[in-house]
Amino acid sequence: MKQLRTAARIAMTKFSRILLRIRTFMASPWGLRLVLLLFVLQAVFLVFTVRIGTPPDEANHLQFIGYYADHSLSPFLDQQQPTYNLGDKTREADYLYHYGMSMVERILPLSHHVEILSIRLFSVLFGVLTFVILAKALRRLGLTGGVIAGIFLLLTNLPMVLLLSSAVNNDTLVWLAMSLGLLLLVRLWKRPTALDLIWLINLSLLGGLVKRTFLPLGMVFGLIGLAVLLRHRQQLWTELKRFNWHFAAALIVLIVGVGLFTERIGGNIVRYGKVVPTCEQVRGEAACYNFWVNVRARDLAKRAPEPQLAPPTFAVRWVGESFINVVDIQTQGWRHEVKPVRWLTPLLAWSLLAGLVYGAIYEWRRFRTNQQARWRVYIGVIALFYIAVQFMVNFTSYRHQHVFGLALNGRYILPGLLPLAGLGWFYWAKLLTRRPRLQVVLAVSIVLCTVLGSGLLMMLHNSQLRTG
Secondary structure (H helix, E strand, O other), X not given: OHHHHHXXXXXHHHHHHHHHHHHHHHHOHHHHHHHHHHHHHHHHHHHHHOOXXXXXXXXXXXXXXXXXXXHOOOOOOOOOOOOOOOXXXXXXXXXXXXXXXXXXXXXXXXXXXXXXXXXXXXXXXXHHHHHHHHHHHHHHOOOOXXXXXXXXXXXXXXXXXXXXXXXXXXXXXHHHHXXXXXXXXXXXXXXXXXXXXXXXXXXXXXXXXXXXXXXXXXXHHHHHHHHHHHHOHHHHHHHHHOOOHHHHHHHHHHHHHHHHHHHHHHHHHHHHOOOOOOHHHHHOOOOOOOOHHHHHXXXXXXXXOOOOOOHHHHHHHHHHHHHHHHHOOOEOOEOOOOOOOOOHHHHHHHHHHHHHHHHHHHHHOOOOOOHHHHHHHHHHHHHHHXXXXXXXXXXXXXXXXXXXXXOOOHHHHHHHHHHHHHHHHHHHHHHOOOOHHHHHHHHHHHHHHHHHHOHHHHHXXXXXXXXX
C-alpha cells in the first residue's frame, strides 16, 4: 500500500511538471507561433484538397471575380446583365474584394484552376493576419501569451474557421478588419495619433465595400474616430504638420475611400433610398426574374408559412443554430453525414457564456478604477453589438419570409465571436488563478475535445468535401 502511494505521488509530480512545461511553453512567443503554424498547415492542406465550389458561397464569389476579370478593368460596372448567381452587380455594395481578386486572375499567366488556388491562398493570409493582429489587440487589453495561444488553438481548429480560411470568400477580410479596428481603438485610447485615426477612418469607409456585414462596425469605428478627433484635435493637428510618407499613403487611401464610399453607398441611398438596392430596383423585374433570390422567393410563396416563433424562442434557437454552424458546417455545397460529437457545441457555448458571465462580475469591480478593464468591456460590447446586428437581420428576414434559417449562418457571427472567445478564455484564467494545474487541464481538455471531436479530422471523414 505504501509503495502504491509513493508511486502515485511520483506520478502526480511528473504530471504536474508536464502541466507546468505546457503552460510555460504556451505562454512563450513560440507557443503562439506553433499555433499559427499548425493553422497555416491545415488551411493550406484544405486549399488543395477541398473541391472548388464546395465552401459557402464560393461559386458565387468566383463568378463575380471572373466577371470582373473578363469584362472590366474598372471597379465600376455599367452594362452587366443579371444572371442566376449574380443578379445585378452594377450597384453592389460590397465589391472591393472581388475586384481586387480579379486582378490576380488578370496578372497570373496560369490555368484557371491554379488561379483559384492562388486566390484561396489569400484567404489563408487574411486568416493568419487576423490572429496576429487580434493577438496584439488582446495583449494591450491585459491578456497573457498563454491565454491568447490557448484560445487561438481552439478557434483555429473550428471547422468554419478552417474552411473559410482556405476558400474564396470575403468573410476573412471582415475578421481582419474587425481585429485591425480593435487594435487601432486600443492604440488610440493609450496614445492618440493622427496616423492611427486616419487608418481607422479608412477602415470605416472601405470595410463595408468589402462586405456589407461590416457596415455597422464601420459606423461604430467612425463615430469613435470622430470623438477622438474632437477631443484631441489640437494634438492631432500638430502631428499632421510633421508630414511624411506614412501620412501621405494614409491620406491617399482616405481620398480614395471617401470617393468609393460616396459613389456606392451614397449613390445607392440617393438613387434607390437604401444602401443595398434590389436587383429589380436597378434592372427591372423582367431582367431579374431568374435571379436566385427571386426564384427562391417564388418557391417560398408556394409553401405554407411556418408557425410564427415568439422573439425569445427565436433568439434561443438562433443562438443554438449559429453556434452549431461554427462547430459543424451544414451549408450549400457541403451537407455531410459525419458530424462532430453532439455534446461539443453545447460544451463550447456554455463555457463561453460562463466565462463572460464571470467576466461581467470581474470587470464590475474594476470598471471605474482600471482603464484596461473598461476597454475590455468596451471591446466586448462592440463584439456583442456586431452579433446583435446579425440577429436583427435574421429576425427581420424571418418576420418577412416566415421561414427560419434564411441567411442564418454561423460564419456571420465569427467577427464578433473571435474577440469574445478571447475575453471568455481570459476570464476563465482569472477564475482559476489559484489553481494553475486545473487551468492547464481544462484548457488541454477543451482543445482536445475540439480537435478530436470536430476540426480537420471530422472534415476529412466526409468524402464529399473533396468530391461534392
